[in-house]
Amino acid sequence: MSAGKRSNEPIVWFLFGTGGFFAAFFLPVHVLFYGLLFPTGLVHAPSYQETLALVRHPLARIYLFALLTFCFFHAAHRMRLTLSDVLNLRHLNTVLAFLCYGGALVGTAFTVWLLMTV
Amino acid sequence: MSDTIILEVARFNPEDGGEPSYQSYEVPLRPDWMVLDGLNHIKDQLDGSLAFRWSCRMGICGSCGMMVNGRPTLTCETLLMNYAPGPVRVAPLDHFPVVKDLVVDLDDFLAKLQKVRPWVVRKDDFKPAREFIQSPAQLEAFHQFSLCINCTLCYAACPVSGLDPNFIGPAAIALAHRYNLDSRDQGIEDRLDILSQHEGIWDCTVVGECSVVCPKHVDPSLAIQQFKLTATKEWFKSFLLPRGKH
Amino acid sequence: MPQYTQFQPKEYRPKMSAYWYLDHWHYLRYALREASSFFVAYFCVLTLVQLAALGTNATRYAHFQAFMASPVMIIVNVIALAFFLLHAITWFNLVPRVVMRQMLARPTPDIVSSAPNYFVWFGATIILALFIMGVL
Ligand code: SF4
Ligand code: FES
Numbered sequence: 001m002s003a004g005k006r007s008n009e010p011i012v013w014f015l016f017g018t019g020g021f022f023a024a025f026f027l028p029v030h031v032l033f034y035g036l037l038f039p040t041g042l043v044h045a046p047s048y049q050e051t052l053a054l055v056r057h058p059l060a061r062i063y064l065f066a067l068l069t070f071c072f073f074h075a076a077h078r079m080r081l082t083l084s085d086v087l088n089l090r091h092l093n094t095v096l097a098f099l100c101y102g103g104a105l106v107g108t109a110f111t112v113w114l115l116m117t118v
Numbered sequence: 119m120s121d122t123i124i125l126e127v128a129r130f131n132p133e134d135g136g137e138p139s140y141q142s143y144e145v146p147l148r149p150d151w152m153v154l155d156g157l158n159h160i161k162d163q164l165d166g167s168l169a170f171r172w173s174c175r176m177g178i179c180g181s182c183g184m185m186v187n188g189r190p191t192l193t194c195e196t197l198l199m200n201y202a203p204g205p206v207r208v209a210p211l212d213h214f215p216v217v218k219d220l221v222v223d224l225d226d227f228l229a230k231l232q233k234v235r236p237w238v239v240r241k242d243d244f245k246p247a248r249e250f251i252q253s254p255a256q257l258e259a260f261h262q263f264s265l266c267i268n269c270t271l272c273y274a275a276c277p278v279s280g281l282d283p284n285f286i287g288p289a290a291i292a293l294a295h296r297y298n299l300d301s302r303d304q305g306i307e308d309r310l311d312i313l314s315q316h317e318g319i320w321d322c323t324v325v326g327e328c329s330v331v332c333p334k335h336v337d338p339s340l341a342i343q344q345f346k347l348t349a350t351k352e353w354f355k356s357f358l359l360p361r362g363k364h
Numbered sequence: 365m366p367q368y369t370q371f372q373p374k375e376y377r378p379k380m381s382a383y384w385y386l387d388h389w390h391y392l393r394y395a396l397r398e399a400s401s402f403f404v405a406y407f408c409v410l411t412l413v414q415l416a417a418l419g420t421n422a423t424r425y426a427h428f429q430a431f432m433a434s435p436v437m438i439i440v441n442v443i444a445l446a447f448f449l450l451h452a453i454t455w456f457n458l459v460p461r462v463v464m465r466q467m468l469a470r471p472t473p474d475i476v477s478s479a480p481n482y483f484v485w486f487g488a489t490i491i492l493a494l495f496i497m498g499v500l
Binding site for chain 3: 017019020021023024025026027028029030031032033034035036038039040043045046048049050051052054055060064068071072074075076077078079081082085086088103107110111114115117118
């Protein structure tokens with residue numbers, strides 16, 4: 001491995017790292033409310049209209065776009081590495097990369113579309 | 119408390135072929151004995167055919183690393199008492215080819231170490247008329263990473279180095295980083311060429327166990343992650359200014 | 365790599381166990397930390413489903429809410445929360461330490477680099493909670 005090609009990993013690593021901060025700072029509170037406190041009725045959930053108004057706010061849209069996009073790439077990168085190291089699927093590296101990052105791109109496309117049409 | 123302890127030692131004789139096996143020896147358990155003292159007792163009193171490496175018996179030569187109860191350990195600075203009442207399993211370092219018994223083949227590691235050019239690299243004619251002055255702050259920037267004794271415990275602790283034999287590995291990257299941070303050095307571009315490849319820093323998935331087992335608190339994991347930051351910065355630079363000379 | 369001659373003894377090359385992450389709890393902790401990524405992906409998709417339901421109409425959103433209230437979903441989401449907390453704590457203990465060391469070019473106590481993140485985390489959680497509950 002002398003004088004070989006420098007890897008292009010920095011681009012996905014950068015997205016992974018940024019997504020890691022988003023996931024760490026913001027995801028716990030999201031799942032806490034939407035996944036636990038609202039469904040069990042421990043906290044009274046806002047009405048449909050109120051929730052809709054909240055996500056239609058421009059700042060909320062920007063926030064959700066950044067959150068979901070970076071988290072998709074964070075998850076994609078880590079899933080790829082988990083599958084290749086923990087489950088030892090290193091020989092499928094190209095396929096895994098295609099599936100994981102491809103999935104993140106599809107997720108991003110859906111995010112943009114849903115946030116523009118909601 | 120009994121005054122002996124059982125050591126189960128991995129034996130492998132290359133001339134027999136076949137698989138390694140464990141052989142048990144009963145050695146004295148003394149409060150001041152290290153695991154290495156137990157092995158030396160075996161070699162001197164019980165079975166002279168046992169092969170293992172050691173030299174300084176004071177944690178500085180880095181040759182006595184072995185798996186003790188499954189953990190990478192410097193046997194000359196780990197008390198046998200810690201494992202009482204035993205038995206204690208002593209095996210060669212994980213992820214390395216075994217030459218005999220507890221002796222592993224370090225050729226591959228040494229070749230990797232050379233590749234990262236762990237010495238001061240100058241691009242100019244470096245003939246200083248007097249000593250090169252380095253401030254305490256400049257020293258502090260790399261001092262921690264210069265403490266490595268090449269014991270390769272970090273390689274034995276690193277699952278990635280087991281999964282990918284081409285991974286250049288924790289100690290080599292930590293030493294490369296040590297020279298990159300040195301104010302006298304100008305070799306960072308050469309080292310980036312080696313370490314920015316997939317088998318360089320990007321193979322690392324931050325298991326972090328290298329830093330846990332390192333007897334010298336070098337923290338190779340920290341060095342690798344810092345290096346990833348540097349490599350990423352360089353990548354974006356050359357992406358934005360493709361023709362720019364950095 | 366050494367070349368073997370006819371009479372040269374062979375080395376033993378150990379094979380790595382497929383279940384290496386069970387060898388020590390540090391490795392298991394690492395594997396679980398990495399597994400959090402599957403829950404991150406799951407929750408992002410779930411949020412997209414929620415957005416789709418919100419964008420359709422009130423009945424659809426009511427369906428979504430009923431779906432979220434099913435015991436299975438609540439259990440899955442409690443597990444997701446546990447994984448997110450594991451991710452957050454391991455992240456805050458690792459990443460800021462690297463960035464800080466890089467910027468200051470000298471060792472810093474871990475508490476100095478991690479503590480600010482816990483404060484930001486705490487603040488962001490309160491503010492987001494108020495928005496989500498519709499108080500703000
Ligand atoms: S970094 Fe630490 S564990 Fe690795 S070889 Fe150097 S001293 Fe040993
Ligand atoms: S014998 Fe030198 S480090 Fe243990």
